[in-house]
Amino acid sequence: MTATRRPPPLARPATRRADRMEWLVSTDHKRIGLLTIGTGLVLFYAFGALAMTMRTQLARPDQHILTNQQYNQIMTLHGTGMIALVVTPFALGLGVYLVPLMIGAPTIAAPRATLLGYWLYVGGAIAIILGCAVPGGAQSGWWGYLPLSNATYSPGTGANLWVTGVSLAACGMLIQSGTVAWTILTRRAPGMTMLHLPVFVWTELVTCFMGLTAFPSLLSAMGLLAWNRVHPANINFWNLLYEHMFWFYGHPVVYIMFFPFVGCVAEVLATFSGRRNFAYKSTVLALLAFAAGSMAVWGHHMFTSGQVVNDYYSLTSNFLAIPAGVEYFALLGTIIGGRLRYPTAMLFGLAFIPQFLIGGLTGILVGSPAIDYQMNNSYFIVGHFHYTLLAGSIFGLFAGVYYWLPKATGIMFSERLGKLHFVLMTIGTNVTFLPMFALGMLGMPRRVATYPANEGLNALNLTATIGAFIIGCSLLVFVYNLYISNYRKVPAPPDPWQGHTLEWATSSPPPRFNFTAEYPVPRIRSFAPLLDIRERASQAAAGGGDRAEPGQDGAGDGGAGHGGAGEEAP
């Protein structure tokens, strides 16, 4: 049922400098979203290069390619950069771009505030990166514990710039959390009830909930740190308070960096299985419970402090396995019973399932204090969170990118190059991070610039470094794909994949206000409106009067004013 008639090639409009400037001050949520994601992507490569530098240093024992100070700075920048300047902006930028389209809205709520959010994020990135160019660049890690990060132990302007940059980026992302959430809650098209929202939109909503509560905590932590940089004081109450305020943000942020990408995977799996998301209502409830639970686990980063109620955080950390399990049930239930197609987006989505699971299961393991006392601050944890973030979330990101890039740009991308990227990246990711669990078990601490030659860590570290370079190669393939596809410009139809959700009902790329007379918002009967239309059409073609299968989520939660019987004029 693929489209056999391609639309005529796009005439390439003359780009004027004024056009490019228009992008930077645009209030079109699609442009703001693309700016956010695009900036994140560029920084992803930059901070990824830093990671490869670290891995080069760690390839062999007792190396001093980098000085300890350089290593600590690079390590800090890699962590802060990836979390605050890459994956969080990816997560919110996806929402800025997709949410209005998916809910049938013409714009995002408060577009100028959304744009402000983007530019504050950019300002934060500039401040953080500038911090490396001045004396005393931040080297206390992305968490910056007091008192190491105060002015006594980390003097210099560089660390001040880090504090400022983190605060600016946090403000930017806080604003975007607000506008995306407001859009979802108050700007839905008629018929788009809360229980008709696509799974991706629900993941964005809970992401924004966490953002609205977590970013203020980060700002408080940065305020405390800023105060300590002006008036250094080594008081245990403040040191611990900083940890609490930091991790109260620092744990939800890792879920901010997860939920939108599991949403991408859910959409991709549904489309390429040819059926709607399984167990939708349970997924919604699980997402809400999961997000609330993730606000309650932050103390598991502080198990070894000896100063928090470890059992509570262990209880809440283990509890998260229940909503996570429900979500996995839904993902697996979507592909079982489907007729699967395997374009690049689907491959990334499928790989997400076992890979994120490794990260999640090792997370449950270290949610037990008796295990975490051994594993905390070792390479086991480094392996754990790279499995959730890189093997999980970034794979989910690429699933979303390969899926939605034709919609956003109006051009199709090379499937061959996409699959090459996928194969290399899967191999590279697992070769890099699987050995790290063993390294942690063998007693290698994290955040070390080098390690001794006689502790049996050499071969595993070298393996991890080789894997890192394979990941790097895979990402070069991706860049080449972007370049060559932009050169070939194979035009993308409105719905190249037979998607289920509203963004596929408009042109590629969508018009300024998303839906027009030519591409109106279709009838919304469920969270998969386009699939509903196709299924009804095929039922009508097969012979009218076929009854809907039991269990089909048809008109949804009732009371929406759209009765099951009879078509109304759109």
Place this chain on the structure above:
Amino acid sequence: MKITSTAPRVVALWGVFNFVLVAVLIGFGEQPTVIAIYASAAALVEIIAVLVWLGARRQEGRTIWRQAPNGDAAVIFAAGVVLAALGICFYPYVALLAIAPLGMAALTALSDRNG
């Protein structure tokens, strides 16, 4: 069914989930300051729920939204804030330079509103 009545309830429900977790935290005997951090976050969620309810009521039935003019004011404002922040890092009085772009941003925003 009003399209916007469920939304505040979803937010409020999420806040309630968090309050339950705060209650359990109190049961485990965590320090009061820490409980205050979590409880205030949960309270913030309920405040947001109220704001959503008020905002949704105001917007009920509206299908035509005011088109936003370009984002010049937002960008200038951002530049002002970043300049102030960088200024504070290097030399506090440099931050005063930020008054210019912040003022410009305010004027631009006002003229957008009127124009």
Place this chain on the structure above:
Amino acid sequence: MQFQRAFSYAFGTETKIAEVVFGLVLLAMLVAFGQSAYRRRKRMEPSRRAERNVLELCYVGLLAVVVAFDVFVSFSANAEWWHDPRPDMTVRVTGFQWCWDFRYLGTPVNVSARCAGGPIPTLVLPAGRPVRLQITSDDVIHGFWIPGLRLKLDAYPDHVNTVSFTPPKGDWVGHCSQLCGLYHSEMMFRVRALPAAAFDRWVHAHGGPGRLVSTR
């Protein structure tokens, strides 16, 4: 020794559960691929069934049971880890940038070093006797980690973390596990547990009393 027992119990149990879960998910994916190939061959449409409530409720119930079990394992392992035998002696462990200082309380014995390219200090303990460690810091937060003993506690300035345990006979290496500045990776130490008599001889040789732990 309680840290190793607690760790092995928790890690062993939970890893087995994790392996089963991982295997089941892989199996489910294989079922998906197999079913899909079958539907494609038979030219069947994808299933339109979008929920299976009974199956799901049973599944959530099963998850809750497994999680409750995990929590039980976690709580009991944690309780065992913190089970404090009454100590025969106490060592004050102080981390500082960038090495360690071990002060044997009640005696003048004090072991310290500079690390960073030079010799690293050795914490000598009596094997088979309960000892208490009071872990603290002189400056920033450090981490006191003996991987071979499965013992880790952070060292905070202005705060003392206390733990008691009975070391077996042996030799282990120790690391600083909390980023503490420039020479964090060089901030290592050794731990050596000697039989009681040999331990007392060591204490006496380092300026301490003749008998610290041996009984007459």
